[in-house]
Amino acid sequence: xxxxxxxxxxxxxxxxxxxxxxxxxxxxxxxxxxxxxxxxxxxxxxxxxxxxxxxxxxxxxxxxxxxxxxxxxxxxxxxxxxxxxxxxxxxxxxxxxxxxxxxxxxxxxxxxxxxxxxxxxxxxxxxxxxxxxxxxxxxxxxxxxxxxxxxxxxxxxxxxxxxxxxxxxxxxxxxxxxxxxxxxxxxxxxxxxxxxxxxxxxxxxxxxxxxxxxxxxxxxxxxxxxxxxxxxxxxxxxxxxxxxxxxxxxxxxxxxxxxxxxxxxxxxxxxxxxxxxxxxxxxxxxxxxxxxxxxxxxxxxxxxxxxxxxxxxxxxxxxxxxxxxxxxxxxxxxxxxxxxxxxxxxxxxxxxxxxxxxxxxxxxxxxxxxxxxxxxxxxxxxxxxxxxxxxxxxxxxxxxxxxxxxxxxxxxxxxxxxxxxxxxxxxxxxxxxxxxxxxxxxxxxxxxxxxxxxxxxxxxxxxxxxxxxxxxxxxxxxxxxxxxxxxxxxxxxxxxxxxxxxxxxxxxxxxxxxxxxxxxxxxxxxxxxxxxxxxxxxxxxxxxxxxxxxxxxxxxxxxxxxxxxxxxxxxxxxxxxxxxxxxxxxxxxxxxxxxxxxxxxxxxxxxxxxxxxxxxxxxxxxxxxxxxxxxxxxxxxxxxxxxxxxxxxxxxxxxxxxxxxxxxxxxxxxxxxxxxxxxxxxxxxxxxxxxxxxxxxxxxxxxxxxxxxxxxxxxxxxxxxxxxxxxxxxxxxxxxxxxxxxxxxxxxxxxxxxxxxxxxxxxxxxxxxxxxxxxxxxxxxxxxxxxxxxxxxxxxxxxxxxxxxxx
Numbered sequence: 001x002x003x004x005x006x007x008x009x010x011x012x013x014x015x016x017x018x019x020x021x022x023x024x025x026x027x028x029x030x031x032x033x034x035x036x037x038x039x040x041x042x043x044x045x046x047x048x049x050x051x052x053x054x055x056x057x058x059x060x061x062x063x064x065x066x067x068x069x070x071x072x073x074x075x076x077x078x079x080x081x082x083x084x085x086x087x088x089x090x091x092x093x094x095x096x097x098x099x100x101x102x103x104x105x106x107x108x109x110x111x112x113x114x115x116x117x118x119x120x121x122x123x124x125x126x127x128x129x130x131x132x133x134x135x136x137x138x139x140x141x142x143x144x145x146x147x148x149x150x151x152x153x154x155x156x157x158x159x160x161x162x163x164x165x166x167x168x169x170x171x172x173x174x175x176x177x178x179x180x181x182x183x184x185x186x187x188x189x190x191x192x193x194x195x196x197x198x199x200x201x202x203x204x205x206x207x208x209x210x211x212x213x214x215x216x217x218x219x220x221x222x223x224x225x226x227x228x229x230x231x232x233x234x235x236x237x238x239x240x241x242x243x244x245x246x247x248x249x250x251x252x253x254x255x256x257x258x259x260x261x262x263x264x265x266x267x268x269x270x271x272x273x274x275x276x277x278x279x280x281x282x283x284x285x286x287x288x289x290x291x292x293x294x295x296x297x298x299x300x301x302x303x304x305x306x307x308x309x310x311x312x313x314x315x316x317x318x319x320x321x322x323x324x325x326x327x328x329x330x331x332x333x334x335x336x337x338x339x340x341x342x343x344x345x346x347x348x349x350x351x352x353x354x355x356x357x358x359x360x361x362x363x364x365x366x367x368x369x370x371x372x373x374x375x376x377x378x379x380x381x382x383x384x385x386x387x388x389x390x391x392x393x394x395x396x397x398x399x400x401x402x403x404x405x406x407x408x409x410x411x412x413x414x415x416x417x418x419x420x421x422x423x424x425x426x427x428x429x430x431x432x433x434x435x436x437x438x439x440x441x442x443x444x445x446x447x448x449x450x451x452x453x454x455x456x457x458x459x460x461x462x463x464x465x466x467x468x469x470x471x472x473x474x475x476x477x478x479x480x481x482x483x484x485x486x487x488x489x490x491x492x493x494x495x496x497x498x499x500x501x502x503x504x505x506x507x508x509x510x511x512x513x514x515x516x517x518x519x520x521x522x523x524x525x526x527x528x529x530x531x532x533x534x535x536x537x538x539x540x541x542x543x544x545x546x547x548x549x550x551x552x553x554x555x556x557x558x559x560x561x562x563x564x565x566x567x568x569x570x571x572x573x574x575x576x577x578x579x580x581x582x583x584x585x586x587x588x589x590x591x592x593x594x595x596x597x598x599x600x601x602x603x604x605x606x607x608x609x610x611x612x613x614x615x616x617x618x619x620x621x622x623x624x625x626x627x628x629x630x631x632x633x634x635x636x637x638x639x640x641x642x643x644x645x646x647x648x649x650x651x652x653x654x655x656x657x658x659x660x661x662x663x664x665x666x667x668x669x670x671x672x673x674x675x676x677x678x679x680x681x682x683x684x685x686x687x688x689x690x691x692x693x694x695x696x697x698x699x700x701x702x703x704x705x706x707x708x709x710x711x712x713x714x715x716x717x718x719x720x721x722x723x724x725x726x727x728x729x730x731x732x733x734x735x736x737x738x739x740x741x742x743x744x745x746x747x748x749x750x751x752x753x754x755x756x757x758x759x760x761x762x763x764x765x766x767x768x769x770x771x772x773x774x775x776x777x778x779x780x781x782x783x784x785x786x787x788x789x790x791x792x793x794x795x796x797x798x799x800x801x802x803x804x805x806x807x
Contacts (some may be wrong), residue, residue: 014090028085031094038095041086042321045071057421059179061385064321065414068328074407077329087329099326102319103390104290105311108272110175111294112304114200125367126194130201132363133381134170137355138209141169144351151340153405160217164395167209168409169352172202173385173417180383180421182492182543184428185551191373191428195380198360203387207291210391211284217398231282235275236292243271244296251303260306268297268307285394320386327389330396333411335404345408352412356382376428383420384413438561441599441773444639444689445563451481452643455562455599457489457553459582463568466609466766470566470730473622473644475535485560487540489549489589546585550592558598564640565597566768569605569751569759578761579605591750594735594771600636601735603750605759605767609730621649622729627722627754628656629665630686633734636772638689641732642697645704653705655725656690657739660712665739682738715742719757728765731758735771 018030027033049063049070070076077083087095145165149156177199178187186192215228250264275289297304336345357378364374392409395401401409440450454474456467467486475482542552557565570586571579581587594601609622626641628634638654645652659665698704711717719742735752742757751759755769 014094031091034086034088034091035094035098038086038091038325039098039318039322042067042071042325043318046321046324057180057183057425058418059176059183059385059421061173061176062414062418064324065328065389065410065417067321068324068326069331069333069410069414070328071325072328072331074328074331074333078334087325092326092329095322096326098319099322100286102315103323104276104286105269105272105315106320106386107287108290108294109308109312109315110203111291112297112299112308113175114203114295115299116295117299123194123197125369126197127201128367129194129360129363129369129377129381130198130205133172133198133356133360134202134205136359137170137352138166140351140355141166144169144348147347148344148405148408152344153402156400156402157217160213160395160398160400163209163213163216164391164400167206167213168388168391168395168412169348169355170202170209171206171384171388171391172199172356172381173383173387174199174203176385176417177380177383179492180380180424183421183545183548184424185544185548186424186428187543191376191380194369195377198377198381202381206387206391207288210394211288213391214284214394214398217395217400228283232279232284232288235278235282235289239275239292239296243275243293244298247271247296247303248298251298251301254301254303254306256302260303264303265307265310268293269311287390323386324389327393327410330393330403331407331410332403333407335407336411341404341408345411348408348412349415352416353382356416372428376424379420379423379427382416384417388413440561440563441775442636442639443564443600443643443770444636444772448643451483453483453485453560453562453564455485455487455553455557455560455565457487457565457567459489459568459586462572463606466604466606467566467568469609469622470604470768471535473624473647473650473730474640475647481536483536483538485538485540485556485562487542487553487556489553490541490543491546491549491585492543546583546589549589550596553589553593554596554598562599564600564602564770565593566602566604567593569603571605571759573607579759587748587750594750597771597773600773601771602640603735603755603769605751605755605769607764607766609766623651623653623727624730624732625725625728626652626654626732627737628654628690629734629737629739629754631682631734631736631738632685632772632774633752633770634737635685635689635734637732637734637768637770638693640768640770642693644732645697645701648703651703651705652701653707653725653728654693655707655709655721657718657721658708658710660710665718715740718742722757731765731767733758733767733769735769 014029014031014034016030017032018025018027021027028037046060046064046067049067050060053063071087073083077087142162142165145162148165149158149161153161174196177195181187181192181195187196211232212229215225215232247268250267254260254264272290272293275293276286277289279289279292280286297307336342357375360378360381361374364377365371369377389410392401392406392413396403396406440453443452452474454471456471458464458467471482471484540556542549542556544552553565553567556562567590568586570583570590571581574580590603594603624641624644626638628638641652641654644650657665694706698706709721711721718739722742733752733754735750735755737752737754739753741753743753743760746756748756748759751767751769752771755767758765758767
């Protein structure tokens with residue numbers, strides 16, 4: 001009889017694979033196909049929720065926590081059929097194992113994100129705020145534990161429960177906080193730096209406290225817990241003394257620009273598993289071993305970056321969401337019932353918020369942080385995340401938390417994280433500023449000797465040589481100042497590498513501006529150019545989601561008083577000459593900037609101006625062509641060509657297209673291309689611009705050619721005239737010239753009719769499509785958007801590179 005009961009309680013283990021449905025077997029009764037279905041279901045649910053919550057600016061961890069709860073017994077799991085089909089009890093061991101392997105490597109990535117040197121450099125104010133932000137909620141968490149222990153969590157060991165409650169209420173989720181700050185454009189502000197520094201200290205303290213809680217939650221005596229703690233400390237020391245030198249040796253043998261050996265990657269990933277086994281054997285969970293390995297990996301050089309690239313997408317995208325489902329399957333909101341339980345939920349949420357927010361705010365005020373910033377800092381530090389779930393799941397596995405207490409604490413973590421973004425957006429809204437008044441918002445100007453300011457944006461290293469060569473060609477020879485703000489546009493994603501990127505940006509002002517490694521290609525290019533030319537280069541960083549990246553560009557152009565913002569085209573030239581898109585999101589960024597920019601805008605189709613490297617000033621030898629049809633944008637392109645013609649290595653050819661008598665490139669009675677009217681005043685402005693160019697530029701420069709081409713109103717004659725011009729290194733064209741489209745169709749309206757034609761594969765020259773700032777264009781829409789953008793903090797510019805007398 002006993003044997004029968006045992007067999008009934010312990011079903012047979014699942015087969016690894018199925019023989020297939022044609023053999024009469026259900027694939028969901030085998031562990032591998034079931035795990036595949038579980039992963040696909042989890043990804044579909046969590047990504048769908050993330051998409052739905054995106055308008056609310058919620059981090060993805062919120063969607064993953066909610067998705068886990070929905071798949072568990074709180075919602076879909078209330079159906080026994082659903083649970084038995086997709087999450088049967090005999091499959092949970094496999095699910096938990098996969099989830100914990102994913103979690104193991106994710107904690108390794110978290111360790112890679114944390115730079116202990118940066119924590120050591122944490123300012124005194126941030127350190128005091130971090131300590132207070134841990135201490136008060138920890139103490140209040142201990143107080144709350146007495147209420148829970150006497151009501152719904154009876155019979156558990158007092159010591160471990162007190163520590164677990166204290167840790168649960170005092171944690172700040174460092175990765176989640178970084179993404180919220182980036183979402184709200186606060187990452188590179190003073191309050192963002194302080195929040196990140198305090199959260200990093202908090203993160204390390206939380207892991208130490210969690211190790212203490214796990215040690216105390218063991219079944220043995222206090223002496224056993226002491227041995228666990230001492231063994232854990234010995235492991236950390238041994239890892240620093242023996243493992244770190246080995247990792248440093250591998251990092252040194254992985255120089256920049258060369259692939260990291262597969263043996264080094266494999267050895268590091270195996271060491272993560274081995275250290276996880278050691279810490280699990282000690283009794284402080286395998287996660288600690290992985291976390292320690294991540295911390296001691298050298299952050300200099302490409303080694304850490306390659307490790308992140310190898311691990312993050314697979315782990316963060318596929319395996320980590322399983323941990324949220326594993327947690328959700330243990331969370332049953334239905335266990336919270338009755339006035340007492342709901343009252344305790346309110347008590348826990350209130351205590352968590354008062355402790356974290358109150359401790360941070362009071363301490364911030366004591367160290368002279370303004371009231372509004374102190375409140376903002378308090379809400380930011382109240383952010384929970386994955387580490388919170390790890391603490392709660394370990395507590396439940398160790399029988400320190402029962403089902404009801406576990407559900408209450410999960411909802412507390414969900415609530416406190418969910419309210420962070422809307423509350424910070426409400427409280428910390430910088431005082432609205434009037435638009436920065438400045439005179440020169442265009443290239444075309446009455447005083448050509450005035451300072452010329454350019455905001456040069458780039459996505460990566462491939463944009464740098466052409467951008468530098470373009471700037472070199474634009475500096476002219478007169479005694480006038482050219483200032484270039486080199487802005488690295490960096491997409492903030494849910495990847496761990498995004499947080500590493502944030503660290504470098506905060507530390508150096510620009511990720512490639514690495515003062516310790518002079519061999520860095522990008523650093524050498526910019527520093528050499530600044531030293532050998534008359535141009536002032538100021539590095540900047542914009543870290544944003546693609547749908548809000550244009551706000552960083554627009555606000556920077558406004559605050560830096562730029563006359564021209566140069567944007568890279570969203571297609572990059574490949575080795576075979578074809579142009580491949582880097583993403584439709586980057587195209588939308590360019591289109592939004594064109595619409596809302598406070599200055600002239602140039603979109604650069606990069607086909608290797610001057611080759612694949614920076615060219616010295618004495619070696620510049622380019623042929624540049626301006627295609628002039630007329631209109632505001634063509635006049636701006638001509639003004640830029642006139643500036644470039646001053647460089648002794650530039651040969652400029654201006655081709656003016658003139659319609660035959662009685663013909664027009666566009667219908668003069670209707671709106672011109674891109675919606676601009678063709679009227680007598682515009683034609684007069686075109687003629688005046690050409691006349692002044694001939695008198696002032698051509699008369700003083702023998703390298704400038706002016707050609708006039710009379711063509712019919714048809715597209716074919718214009719296209720034939722352009723092809724007959726010959727080869728050039730660079731074409732300068734207007735975004736909205738007075739000409740009909742030269743291609744049958746285009747998927748790049750931001751290039752305009754002429755730019756779209758020149759961007760076709762048959763041409764090999766780079767193209768700069770210029771749109772002149774028009775203060776009257778779409779004024780109501782522009783005013784509305786500018787009002788919102790003016791509330792945004794300015795992207796970071798390193799203090800060492802700043803001209804303090806002028807911004």
